Amino acid sequence: MEYFEPKSLREAVSLLERYGEGARVLAGGTDVLVDMRFKEEPPCLINLKRIPNLSYIRENDGNLLIGPLTTIREIETSALVRERFPVLWGASHQFASLQIRNTATIGGNLGRASPAGEMLAPLLVLEATLRAAFADGEKTIGLDSFFIGPGKSALGAHGLVSEIQVPRPPRESRGVYLKHAVRGAMDIAIVGVAIQLTPDSERRTVKDARIGLGAAAPTPIRARKAEALLRGKAFEDERIREVAKTAAGESKPITDHRGSAEYRTWIVEVLTRRGLNLAWEQTESIDD
Amino acid sequence: MIEISLTVNGKARRASLEPSMSLMDFLRATLGYKGVKFCCNTGECGACTILLNGKLVNSCVVLAADAAGASILTVEGLAQSGKLHPIQQAFVDAGAVQCGYCTPGFIMAAKHLLDVNPHPTAEEIREGISGNICRCTGYAKIIKAIRMAAQPSGGARP
Numbered sequence: 001m002e003y004f005e006p007k008s009l010r011e012a013v014s015l016l017e018r019y020g021e022g023a024r025v026l027a028g029g030t031d032v033l034v035d036m037r038f039k040e041e042p043p044c045l046i047n048l049k050r051i052p053n054l055s056y057i058r059e060n061d062g063n064l065l066i067g068p069l070t071t072i073r074e075i076e077t078s079a080l081v082r083e084r085f086p087v088l089w090g091a092s093h094q095f096a097s098l099q100i101r102n103t104a105t106i107g108g109n110l111g112r113a114s115p116a117g118e119m120l121a122p123l124l125v126l127e128a129t130l131r132a133a134f135a136d137g138e139k140t141i142g143l144d145s146f147f148i149g150p151g152k153s154a155l156g157a158h159g160l161v162s163e164i165q166v167p168r169p170p171r172e173s174r175g176v177y178l179k180h181a182v183r184g185a186m187d188i189a190i191v192g193v194a195i196q197l198t199p200d201s202e203r204r205t206v207k208d209a210r211i212g213l214g215a216a217a218p219t220p221i222r223a224r225k226a227e228a229l230l231r232g233k234a235f236e237d238e239r240i241r242e243v244a245k246t247a248a249g250e251s252k253p254i255t256d257h258r259g260s261a262e263y264r265t266w267i268v269e270v271l272t273r274r275g276l277n278l279a280w281e282q283t284e285s286i287d288d
Numbered sequence: 289m290i291e292i293s294l295t296v297n298g299k300a301r302r303a304s305l306e307p308s309m310s311l312m313d314f315l316r317a318t319l320g321y322k323g324v325k326f327c328c329n330t331g332e333c334g335a336c337t338i339l340l341n342g343k344l345v346n347s348c349v350v351l352a353a354d355a356a357g358a359s360i361l362t363v364e365g366l367a368q369s370g371k372l373h374p375i376q377q378a379f380v381d382a383g384a385v386q387c388g389y390c391t392p393g394f395i396m397a398a399k400h401l402l403d404v405n406p407h408p409t410a411e412e413i414r415e416g417i418s419g420n421i422c423r424c425t426g427y428a429k430i431i432k433a434i435r436m437a438a439q440p441s442g443g444a445r446p
Contacts, residue, residue, distance in 0.1 A: 003290070003307035003353075030349045033310055034330045041308055049354060073343075097419025098397075100331055102343040103350055184418060186332065 068107025087175030121212030147219035297365025334420030386424035
């Protein structure tokens with residue numbers, strides 16, 4: 001196995017350009033090392049962690065900027081993320097274990113592009129944007145066009161996430177992340193649901209509703225039909241049930257050892273309903 | 289092969305390794321710290337838990353090369369001059385050890401927990417060890433041991 005420790009993103013992308021499909025990129029390693037042990041050693045391993053200035057959580061005009069090598073633990077312990085981006089914080093808090101959170105990175109979670117990636121449905125709901133580095137320059141990619149299929153993203157075999165940009169949600173909005181798993185945070189989600197609700201100024205109707213589903217389709221998705229049912233309408237029990245059912249209808253889960261497709265569809269409905277109720281309750285205490 | 293220097297349990301160590309090697313294999317096989325247990329090898333069970341620069345990690349999913357220049361603490365670094373660390377003693381006294389295979393990992397998690405939160409609630413203890421699996425004890429005595437270890441300095445909160 002060839003092994004490289006590039007000292008810059010430019011060096012890293014040019015290595016990727018050279019080795020292409022034969023290269024595995026290493027950020028934290030919590031996925032790549034398991035693949036190396038149980039699948040196969042890649043012909044070439046590119047360790048990104050010697051590249052400086054890729055681990056940070058910054059605020060720019062209220063928007064959040066996160067470096068790709070920022071660990072999930074760093075995100076979990078950030079007061080800025082906890083207070084202003086609670087749906088993302090919720091995912092970081094339910095991400096595997098402390099041991100894993102200290103090692104895994106947000107860039108790795110994105111690069112792996114698993115439909116069950118904990119941080120992904122929340123980033124979709126937050127309508128994050130990625131800066132990605134390629135050999136021929138940088139590109140900006142909206143998260144809604146980043147995921148192509150299970151394990152496949154717009155990065156392809158040659159790109160690297162260089163920054164995650166998260167616009168600040170409206171002050172009055174509230175977000176939650178609910179994860180269904182057997183062994184709490186440790187297990188990969190059977191289903192993950194990310195919700196963000198923005199009430200109107202009188203808290204009578206839902207100005208904006210965003211529902212993100214993880215582990216419920218070939219990629220993390222937004223349940224847009226469900227969102228449309230709620231947007232501009234009053235928050236009422238009957239409507240919420242309808243919205244949750246619609247979200248379940250938009251999901252396309254698989255059957256695997258964690259759960260059947262039918263079970264997952266049901267859980268999408270349950271968690272969507274719970275998440276909507278929880279987020280709406282939280283909009284009651286708007287005191288910024 | 290590459291060569292790295294690091295500190296393990298206060299001792300300076302230097303050795304060669306294959307770049308693909310995990311920190312767990314490096315600590316166990318190359319440096320001889322068998323207290324770092326080989327179990328799931330996928331970062332799910334916590335048996336290989338160590339402290340790396342003060343952070344609790346599963347050494348099986350950390351690349352050994354990434355420990356260059358690091359300060360590592362394994363269970364072997366806890367006892368001083370033949371005397372067990374209070375956490376180790378508490379595990380013995382509480383009857384929290386059956387087969388013993390998960391124990392070093394739990395002790396490292398407990399050490400980290402009590403270092404950052406000396407008086408944890410029962411819920412905080414559970415959360416603090418939630419990255420570790422035990423197949424024997426049912427966890428009750430492990431939690432009791434951690435409460436006992438927290439006590440001398442003022443006690444665990446209810």
